[in-house]
Amino acid sequence: MNYNEIARETLQAIGGKENVAAAAHCATRLRLALHDESLVDQEKLDAMDSVKGTFSTGGQYQIIFGSGTVNNVFAEFSKMTGTDGMSTTDVKSAGAKNMNPLQRFVKMLSDIFVPIIPAIVAGGLLMGINNLLTAQGLFIDGQSIVEAYPNMADLAALINTFANAAFVFLPILIGFSATQRFGGNAYLGAALGMIMVHPDLLNGWGYGGALVSGEIPVWSIFGFEIEKIGYQGTVLPVLAASFILAKVELSLRKVIPSALDNLLTPLLTIFITGILTFTLVGPITRSAGNLLSDGMIWLYDTTGFIGGALFGLLYAPIVITGMHHSFIAVETQLLADIAKTGGSFIFVVATMSNVAQGAATLAVFLLTKNKKLKGTASAAGISALLGITEPAMFGVNLKLRYPFIGAIIGSAVATAYVTFFKVKAIALGAAGLPGVISIQHEGLVQYVIGMVIAIAVAFVVTIVLGKRDEKKQAVQNAA
Known part of the structure; x- marks a missing residue:
């Protein structure tokens, strides 16, 4: 070349x-x-x-x-x-x-969360391995692997500890990444995250129980009480706190003399932001985060397979706009609070959409006589089945239109199916054929069936639409 x-x-x-x-x-x-x-x-x-x-x-x-x-x-x-x-x-x-402003907001979320995805993926996949070891009846009738082989119990416990770390200390990861994105000192952001998950605080996951029993610990300062509650596994509180920290730091650097900058700026930044976090920002954003998670769960549980079909139909168009990056923050919260949410359904929807795009592209490979398009479609189709859809979606399906229609129909049907069976992921990973390890074991079979449906429907619909397109072109050429 x-x-x-x-x-x-x-x-x-x-x-x-x-x-x-x-x-x-x-x-x-x-x-x-x-x-x-x-x-x-x-x-x-x-x-x-x-x-x-x-x-x-x-x-x-x-x-x-x-x-x-x-x-x-x-x-x-x-x-x-x-x-x-x-x-x-x-x-x-x-x-x-x-x-535009909305695209910039989505890009900001992407800039914050994309760098920490490897840590979340590693933790989530380790969680999946732990589930394989502890799930009853998955490999052995009526027993888990750990129950059948007790000498593996400590291995499962070790893996579980490794898996939980990224979610327990999630505010540290987000604090570092978000503060860096907002223009502040990333290490001060990490320190703020550490404060928010400090062992002296009431564990964030125990807040609900403490609220019911009325046993929430407080700091009593000059008659003013501040709740001593941690923010383990939260997203919105640390995002907001990191933004404030970056702005406070940048503002202080403008007014503090350079001779005292290294001493006073970090001290005042952490103290001011910490006070605001525990008195105002944290409680408000914790409630907002809970509402967001509860709202997503309600929507998923209430709309059922109809809502799932709609989400599956719209997921690929959302990817075209780049708005799917905003799902990362929601998905991270769903996974971090997995005891309440059961996992993320967004990952499952993404998988159905991705494999449907791949199947539609492979249908084009079968239909087309154009050698260049055949070469592109074969590689792009396989890539999409493995979770990388850009070459398939933008290089083939959107250009020809009919494969894209076939793909979103396949995605809608498959998503309706997996939504009906409440299939959820317990980890982030490759949203495609390799994603089986990320799925809760109860929904594993339905997840695989869902992918088969997505592939079959997208492939068949694309073939039918492609044949119709060929006939239409032949008629136009004859005329």
């Missing part, structure tokens, strides 16, 4: 060097922040054999070249545009200028 020529053609198609605000690449895509996306010659990009697909989201215009190819194309592209050394963070920052 002539990578220099590919880069030159790409640059011409996107409006030239002057239209490029920032550029970088990830594993498969060239990521661009453009001054004016209306200058992009979409037909020219679509005609390039090396381009597997394009899409625009979150203020970025992304061109899919595929693993390996994108590195070489970017090496030439960066020389032509002077963007060598730029990172995806630079592109995100430049692209944020093209976003």
